[in-house]
Amino acid sequence: QVQLVESGGGLVQAGASLRLSCAASGRTFSMYAMGWFRQAPGKEREFVAAISWSVGFTYYADSVKGRFTISSDNPKNTVYLQMNSLKPEDTAVFYCAAYGDRRSLISRTARWWGQGTQVTVSS
16 A cells, blocks of 8 residues: 655745645555646546656646646655646645556556645636
8 A cells, every 4th residue: 555645735925835745654565657637626637647666757737837846755755746827716625646557557547546726726
């Protein structure tokens, strides 16, 4: 099993920045990639970003390209999401996710999930 713990959410004004962190523990050698999803009120959970663990390839949803940056600190088994130029429509619960293999990453089918952290952007 892999355990994921997020931190860094909060309430900010539009245009501000936030950095989310997600620390993985347990059988971390099972992870192929880590990333983030989000779920806004009344909407389905959607993919935000991911990073492959071994070579650091990054993937982004079109809605966050140019504003969000995902990075990782492999020795710490931690992934970060730097969010700049935040918009009210970014308001959501952000979930850390981990993938077990390349196929699941391509299909955006995460195997392990964190509990989520709330990000609220006021206008």
